[in-house]
Amino acid sequence: MxxxxxxxxxxxxxxxxxxxxxxxxxxxxxxxxxxxxxxxxxxxxxxxxxxxxxxxxxxxxxxxxxxxxxxxxxxxxxxxxxxxxxxxxxxxxxxxxxxxxxxxxxxxxxxxxxxxxxxxxxxxxxxxxxxxxxxxxxxxxxxxxxxxxxxxxxxxxxxxxxxxxxxxxxxxxxxxxxxxxxxxxxxxxxxxxxxxxxxxxxxxxxxxxxxxxxxxNPADGKRQIFLQADFFAKASAALPQALIEDIYGLTKDKKTILFCNSRGQVEELTHRLNETGQKLGGPLYAKRYYPHHSSIDRAEREWIEEQMRITKLPLTVVSTNTLELGIDIGSLDLVVQLDATFSVASLKQRLGRSGRREGTPSYLMMYATEEEDLVQAVAVTELLFDRWIEPPEPRRAAYDLLFHQTLSLVAERQGIFQDDLLDEVLNNPTFAELAEDRAGELITWMLQEDWLALVEGVCIPGLKGEKLLRSREFYSVFQSPALYKVMHGTRLVGTIEASPLVLAGETILLAGAMWEITLVEAGRGLVTVVPALQGKRPIWLSSGRQIHPQIAEKIYQVYTGAEDYEYLSPRAWHRLQEVRMLAKGQGFERGVRVLQEGARSLTLFDFAGTRRQSALATLVRGWLREQELSWQVKQTPFSIQIEGGEIPKGTAKKLVTFLLDVLVRKAEAKYMMMGRAAEPDGNPITKFGSYLPLHFQRLIEAEIKRDIEGLRLWVQEQKWKAVR
The missing domain is CATH 3.40.50.300 (P-loop containing nucleotide triphosphate hydrolases)
Incomplete structure (x- = not known):
């Protein structure tokens, strides 16, 4: 026992x-x-x-x-x-x-x-x-x-x-x-x-x-899942009032987490739910909705977490992924997801937040406000039911981490003999797949550029390396944007990203309240605010979300399928049928990828996944440049569009022939170089990548942004159809 x-x-x-x-x-x-x-x-x-x-x-x-x-x-x-x-x-x-x-x-x-x-x-x-x-x-x-x-x-x-x-x-x-x-x-x-x-x-x-x-991984069959998806179309950038009232009616008497995909959405939704509560609940309405995201002051976040743990009253926290991990907030009645998650893993984490008491089911309500979000929500849910989760894909061309860890290592060991340093780093499994000659080249460059110094055969931090080591930013390897602290008197409300758009007189929503900016002190990184009667979402920049190829493929299957999904509300079901009819009209069908030729545009509906599409778009740009065509290439999550001039009939066929030929012959490197800028755009792909020589930055960028091998297999597996 x-x-x-x-x-x-x-x-x-x-x-x-x-x-x-x-x-x-x-x-x-x-x-x-x-x-x-x-x-x-x-x-x-x-x-x-x-x-x-x-x-x-x-x-x-x-x-x-x-x-x-x-x-x-x-x-x-x-x-x-x-x-x-x-x-x-x-x-x-x-x-x-x-x-x-x-x-x-x-x-x-x-x-x-x-x-x-x-x-x-x-x-x-x-x-x-x-x-x-x-x-x-x-x-x-x-x-x-x-x-x-x-x-x-x-x-x-x-x-x-x-x-x-x-x-x-x-x-x-x-x-x-x-x-x-x-x-x-x-x-x-x-x-x-x-x-x-x-x-x-x-x-x-x-x-x-x-x-x-x-x-x-023992099976736990005790937990049932009750899930429903509904649809409320946006008529403008703001969330529709009918959606707000539906969420309010669902959550007003429950203990809930309401997940959103952005901090701005969290702030808007929190404010409007409390505003709706005041209108519908009358003068005795008590605030029941609280925001939770990384830009809210930590003390306020911890207070919200504590309230969720101890309260027996209805209470909803509106959150980004900050409450996705295992922080204890007690038992919940319900989890709500606004718009589709970008991964199955994220949906599983969020769903698991309810049904924590033994023998109790998990309840999840999903809302979509865009047609693409509705289809994606169905795709991610179906993959969850299939017990599929995105496999991790650790980086291999981690030259930026090699730079960082080499500096850290020589500091930790108070110097390492030069003859031993390369062996030390290559014996680390983190860097085992790096080419030995390139790793040696990087260490030699670090010595030449004074990141490292050589004293009697021992490598120690150089002047530049020592300065970087002693900065507070050295210990973390993830990038953080420049931030302003937002102060109301002596209270730290939270942070917003430093931007020229942050100006005195502007109003913002932050920490579930509305504020007017009275003073911006850029040098001190401070913004002073006072309560306001209206506010708008602050601007938070965020990196693009990666869509795994399996999710992209499942989304295409939902567009081209005829399956019914019992968890869709009648409103969501009818909208899905409309979306499928539109997709059919564009030529979408199972097992086929569509290139839609117009008089002045060509759209390739790829549904290939983020990294494969990025590689595909780069090849297309290289192809256009080789033919001295000045057409522009634009990307959406699931399509690539060529526009900017008259598109001759048959261009789609030529493009497919080119892609198959260059990828089968593994001759894509030339077109990759032609299809991208000659210099970095000023936004380093990783935190420490910006310190490295250009060709190392290129190696890192190529792995993070583009999946050539995956694209090669994918392109050859597809059947292609041009429609005009």
Missing amino acids: TFELLSPSIQKKIWDMEWRQFTPIQEAAIPVILKKRHCLLMAGTASGKTEAAFLPILSALEAQGKSEGSGGLKVLYLSPLRALINDQFARVERLSDTLNIPLLKWHSDVSRSKKIGWLNSPSGILQITPESLESLLINQTEKVPELFSAVEYIILDELHAFLESDRGLQVRSLLHRLRRYMRQQPVMIGLSATIGSPEIAQSFLHAEQPDEVEVL
Whole structure:
């Protein structure tokens, strides 16, 4: 029996907490972790993954505590979010408060004195973000060897958030660097609700022997899903009032998360729902809708999270993906999604926020305001029902991370012999697929440009490298836009992106309220505001969303299919039939891709996915340039349009012939160069890519933006039809 495997103190804690039984993931994980085996715990939100990892670890640590030589840091817990660390700290503390096992969370809210005290006598469990770990390695070089020597367990929470991101590359590199100091191979434990390719996660957790990582994914058939999708067409840029009133009627008596795809949409929806509540609920209406996104002051976000945890009254938080991960906000009655998610993983995370109580179903209401969003919502939902999730695609041409980690490594080690440096970085699995000659070229360039310096054969940070290392921006590898702090008196309301459009006299919506800008102090990065009677969405720039080829293909199948979907409301069902009739009129049909020739435009409806389409559009531009045609190429998420002059009949056929020929012969490189600008556009593709020579920037950009190999296979598999 699993319960009997745990230590007496942990058994007593479970009795005291009045647990009736373990969840499936806990039943599966506890015996495996007690045997000190690497594992990936895959289970839905609120399935008890944290306890599944920590119950056996705490049992083992308690047993060690009764023997000699059991001191030191034992558990390194890495999380993508500071808020998640705070949440998990409370959960682990409840489990360990009767044990003599210290627990420390490490981020900017924790006092320096507490951190220094712990560094002088490290022990127990450390919860930390990748950025803080990077800082620790660089700034505590004398303490690092002893600090990590006794680590026995490494836990990566929300592993899916790392697998495909630059932060994941950083984490993988950091973990490899830490192994130098550890007396033994630590037990690697990954936690996630949404991983589409477990083998990639296994390799991430244990690069040398990925098969040793056990994948624990017990079925939990207790949760039912109730889902419906509705459609309210936009007549303008603003959300239709009928939609607002429908959402209000649905949520006014419930505890809800309402997910949006942008911060501006969150602010508009929050304000208009409260405004509608005041109109329909009368003078006694109490504010029930609160916004939650990364530009709202952290203290306000934490207050909203706490209210959601403790309240028994109806309350709705309107959120971006900031509440998608595992921050505890208690049990919900309902999840609402406004417009389609861009990924299946995101939809699964959001759906998992409801139905947290044992035996209760998950409820999700989806609304679409554009026809494309309706079709995409159906496609993503169908893929979710098919149990498909986007597989992560880690970057390989990570020369920007090589630059970053090389600087960090030589600082951590207080210098490395030049003859050893290249071997050091290439032995790191993060960079194992980089060409040795290019990696060597980059390190040579770093020495030439004073990012590195050579002293008696030892590489140390150069003057430029030292300056970059000591900047606060070095520790994170993701890009953050320049921000203004928005102040109302002494209250920090939140932040907005620095822009020439931020002017005194303008009005904005922020933190669920309307404000007038009275003063902009660009030099200090401050905007002063006072309450206003009206406001508009602030401008937040965002990077383009990636559409996976499988989602794009499913969207095309929805357009060209005849299937009914029982979760569509009558209004949404009728609109889908209209959309399908229009698609049929444009020539759309299963297994065929359409090129629509007009007198002055040619549209290729590709539905290929973001990166493949980007490669396709670049080839088309190169083809036009070779023929000395000045036509323009424009892209939408699912089509490429050529316009700007008379389009001769037969152009579509010539284009398809060109694409098939150049991709089969693998002769696309010439057209790729012709189809893109000769110099960068001033917007670096990655944070540290902008420091590198141009040809390295090109290598990084090519991998991030374009999928040539995927395009090559896709183009050859398609049947093409020109219509005019």
